[in-house]
Amino acid sequence: xxxxxxxxxxxxxxxxxxxxxxxxxxxxxxxxxxxxxxxxxxxxxxxxxxxxxxxxxxxxxxxxxxxxxxxxxxxxxxxxxxxxxxxxxxxxxxxxxxxxxxxxxxxxxxxxxxxxxxxxxxxxxxxxxxxxxxxxxxxxxxxxxxxxxxxxxxxxxxxxxxxxxxxxxxxxxxxxxxxxxxxxxxxxxxxxxxxxxxxxxxxxxxxxxxxxxxxxxxxxxxxxxxxxxxxxxxxxxxxxxxxxxxxxxxxxxxxxxxxxxxxxxxxxxxxxxxxxxxxxxxxxxxxxxxxxxxxxxxxxxxxxxxxxxxxxxxxxxxxxxxxxxxxxxxxxxxxxxxxxx
Amino acid sequence: xxxxxxxxxxxxxxxxxxxxxxxxxxxxxxxxxxxxxxxxxxxxxxxxxxxxxxxxxxxxxxxxxxxxxxxxxxxxxxxxxxxxxxxxxxxxxxxxxxxxxxxxxxxxxxxxxxxxxxxxxxxxxxxxxxxxxxxxxxxxxxxxxxxxxxxxxxxxxxxxxxxxxxxxxxxxxxxxxxxxxxxxxxxxxxxxxxxxxxxxxxxxxxxxxxxxxxxxxxxxxxxxxxxx
Numbered sequence: 001x002x003x004x005x006x007x008x009x010x011x012x013x014x015x016x017x018x019x020x021x022x023x024x025x026x027x028x029x030x031x032x033x034x035x036x037x038x039x040x041x042x043x044x045x046x047x048x049x050x051x052x053x054x055x056x057x058x059x060x061x062x063x064x065x066x067x068x069x070x071x072x073x074x075x076x077x078x079x080x081x082x083x084x085x086x087x088x089x090x091x092x093x094x095x096x097x098x099x100x101x102x103x104x105x106x107x108x109x110x111x112x113x114x115x116x117x118x119x120x121x122x123x124x125x126x127x128x129x130x131x132x133x134x135x136x137x138x139x140x141x142x143x144x145x146x147x148x149x150x151x152x153x154x155x156x157x158x159x160x161x162x163x164x165x166x167x168x169x170x171x172x173x174x175x176x177x178x179x180x181x182x183x184x185x186x187x188x189x190x191x192x193x194x195x196x197x198x199x200x201x202x203x204x205x206x207x208x209x210x211x212x213x214x215x216x217x218x219x220x221x222x223x224x225x226x227x228x229x230x231x232x233x234x235x236x237x238x239x240x241x242x243x244x245x246x247x248x249x250x251x252x253x254x255x256x257x258x259x260x261x262x263x264x265x266x267x268x269x270x271x272x273x274x275x276x277x278x279x280x281x282x283x284x285x286x287x288x289x290x291x292x293x294x295x296x297x298x299x300x301x302x303x304x305x306x307x308x309x310x311x312x313x314x315x316x317x318x319x320x321x322x323x324x325x326x327x328x329x330x331x332x333x334x335x336x337x338x339x340x341x
Numbered sequence: 342x343x344x345x346x347x348x349x350x351x352x353x354x355x356x357x358x359x360x361x362x363x364x365x366x367x368x369x370x371x372x373x374x375x376x377x378x379x380x381x382x383x384x385x386x387x388x389x390x391x392x393x394x395x396x397x398x399x400x401x402x403x404x405x406x407x408x409x410x411x412x413x414x415x416x417x418x419x420x421x422x423x424x425x426x427x428x429x430x431x432x433x434x435x436x437x438x439x440x441x442x443x444x445x446x447x448x449x450x451x452x453x454x455x456x457x458x459x460x461x462x463x464x465x466x467x468x469x470x471x472x473x474x475x476x477x478x479x480x481x482x483x484x485x486x487x488x489x490x491x492x493x494x495x496x497x498x499x500x501x502x503x504x505x506x507x508x509x510x511x512x513x514x515x516x517x518x519x520x521x522x523x524x525x526x527x528x529x530x531x532x533x534x535x536x537x538x539x540x541x542x543x544x545x546x547x548x549x550x551x552x553x554x555x556x557x558x559x560x561x562x563x564x565x566x567x568x569x
Contacts, residue, residue: 046423048568063568065344069429081347081424082354096347096428 002143004043004173008052011038015197016052021175025168025189029290031179034194036148037076040177043146044073056144056173069097071144072136074153078128080120087116090135099139106138107131110155130154137163145174151183161186181210182284193294201294210285211293215239215255217283218262223276225252231269237261253283344431348422348438352412356446360411365450368400372454376461387462389536392477396458397484397531401451405443405488406509409496412443413505418496419567433567437560440493444486451485452478480534487527487552490559497566527555 006019013035030036041047042054045061045068053060059067081096083089090103107113112134115127123131130153136145137160145167151157164187168174176187184191193201203209222228225243229252232238243252256262263280270277285293375395379387414421422435455477463470491508498504516528519538523529529540530548540548 044427046427065426065429065431065569068427073427079424081428082351092347093424093428096344096425096430098429 001171002057002173004144004175005055006042006052007055009042009049009054010051011035011042011047011049011197013038013197014042017199019192019199021173021190023168023171023173025164025174025176025187027184027187027189027191028175028177028194028199029179029181029184029191029287030177030194031287032076033196035197036177036179036194039194040073040075040146040148040175043144043175044068044071044075046073046075061144067143070142071146072139072142073145074129074133074136074147074150076148077125078132080123080128080131083120085116086118086120086123086131089120090116090131093135094139097139101139106134109138110134110159126154133160137167141170142167142172145172145176147174147176149178149180149183150176151178151180151186157183157186161188179287181287181290185284193290195291195294200298210290212297214285214293215257216259216262218254218256218259218266218280219283220252220254220266220280221250221278222252222270223250223278224273225250225275227273228252228266228269228275228277231273231275232265235265235269237265250278344425344434345438345441347425347430348435348440349442350438351422351425351435352439352442352446355412355414356408356443361446361450364404364407365453368404368450368454369457371395372400372458373461376458380462380464384464388459388473391458391462392455392535393532393537396451396455396477396481397528397535400454401447401481401484402488402509402512402528404450404454405447405485406492406505408443408447409440409489409492409505410502412439413493413496413502415501417499417502418493420502431569433564433569436493436497436563436567440490440563443493444489447485447489448482449485451481451483453481455481455484477535480531483534483549483552484527484531487531487555490556491527494559494563494566497563524551525555527552530555 001023003023004021006017009017013033028036028039030039038047042049043061045054048062054062056067056071061067061071080086080089081092083092087103087107090106094101094103094106104113104116107116112131115131133147133150133153133155136147145164147164150160150164153160164174164176168189178184178187191203192199193203220228225245229241229243232241232254237258238254238256240255241252254262254266256265259282266277266280372391372395376387376391379390383390412418412421418436418439419432422430422432422439425435426432456474459470459474459477460466463473491512492505495505495508496502499507512526512528515522516526517523518529519540521541523540530551533539533543533548534545543551
């Protein structure tokens with residue numbers, strides 16, 4: 001079982017970070033401007049932290065070649081080692097790692113056998129990332145996988161998600177960095193939200209806690225949303241329904257607190273109303289919404305800590321502003337209770 | 342395959358035949374042109390002038406600079422081997438391998454350029470000229486090697502390895518002197534080896550030792566600068 005530690009790690013975009021990640025799948029929700037690729041580079045030992053240290057099982061990947069050989073990474077921009085063809089370059093990478101596998105085996109695993117004879121220079125940026133991901137997932141077991149947008153390559157997303165999950169189960173620390181909440185949900189595991197280089201939230205349960213306090217939303221594709229909405233109107237497990245016959249004539253958004261009860265309510269309503277449901281999907285919040293929610297959570301935490309602090313005086317009520325002109329007070333329209341009338 | 346060999350392989354792939362042919366053609370044209378002009382202008386001092394200006398003044402430093410820049414993929418040398426080090430190759434050995442691969446090429450070019458300059462500027466191939474060409478070739482090879490390690494060290498500093506440009510400029514400025522300021526720069530000692538003004542009155546063997554010392558210093562500082 002591997003363990004990754006970031007101790008006061010600071011990068012160009014990454015603010016001072018203290019983090020311990022044990023074996024398993026971890027998703028960091030971050031954009032490039034937050035230091036997403038930099039985080040992968042730091043974790044994988046490609047660059048040195050400006051301050052602090054990154055440790056994988058007690059060793060610094062930046063300083064230890066053996067540690068680097070035991071980890072796999074996928075960066076925003078990828079380049080293969082020198083070699084005329086993809087196969088030669090990949091074989092070189094595998095031999096440096098000390099892998100017993102060949103490039104043709106790895107490419108074959110992912111259905112990329114016909115890429116082997118291609119000149120390395122002919123790979124597009126996306127294809128280079130695809131080959132790099134195949135290289136990361138295709139070799140022997142690794143202690144750490146640090147992957148930038150692993151579901152945004154030429155490999156099938158479900159296959160990648162399955163491979164990542166199996167590596168995490170095998171005891172590797174898998175850190176996937178993505179700007180897509182949907183991809184984060186697909187990858188699963190522990191989620192960390194980054195904002196302007198800081199890890200601002202640690203969301204243990206994916207999807208349910210992205211936007212605390214907001215109801216769960218289910219997008220239902222149905223032949224007659226009006227009829228389904230009418231049937232759902234009296235259901236106590238449904239807090240709200242909305243649809244727009246102009247924009248999406250065969251869709252309805254159903255909101256509620258509990259996902260299972262919400263799904264059951266929709267099915268009951270469909271049976272009762274005779275409306276035919278084609279699909280039912282959970283609506284995933286956008287990155288902007290998650291960011292806003294994270295901001296609100298931080299503000300709430302700050303407020304709570306501020307008020308709980310005994311050392312600080314209670315916030316004083318704002319004094320009424322002084323009148324601009326010294327005018328006589330207007331006559332009272334509602335005299336105080338008990339006053340003379 | 343060890344990291345040093347991988348580094349040499351990376352240099353081989355980056356300094357390919359097309360690049361080396363292009364650089365060789367430009368260097369040869371420049372040296373021959375200057376030699377012919379010098380020979381016409383002052384037949385007796387043509388060899389020294391060609392070596393001082395065309396070969397050791399500009400030719401070898403510019404070729405070494407271009408080769409190191411290309412081997413470093415026009416960035417930092419330690420970043421240029423990231424495709425190897427990320428898989429577990431020893432960074433230090435890989436960087437040394439890249440520098441060594443570039444050094445071999447530039448040393449050969451330096452030797453050939455110096456010999457060609459002597460032969461063309463002299464205009465005949467008497468035993469004395471051939472001896473002079475051989476000595477110049479040896480100094481040219483040493484100059485090429487020193488400059489490659491020198492610029493490789495510079496490539497480990499600054500954003501995009503701009504340290505190598507700083508070293509190039511400082512060498513051109515301070516290397517022309519003969520005072521203490523000139524002592525750390527290859528240009529000054531190479532000039533001394535060619536029979537030019539000595540640095541701090543140092544004899545030729547001391548200038549040779551100083552050049553070896555510069556290479557050793559580059560290796561030590563580079564090893565400190567680049568982690569495994």
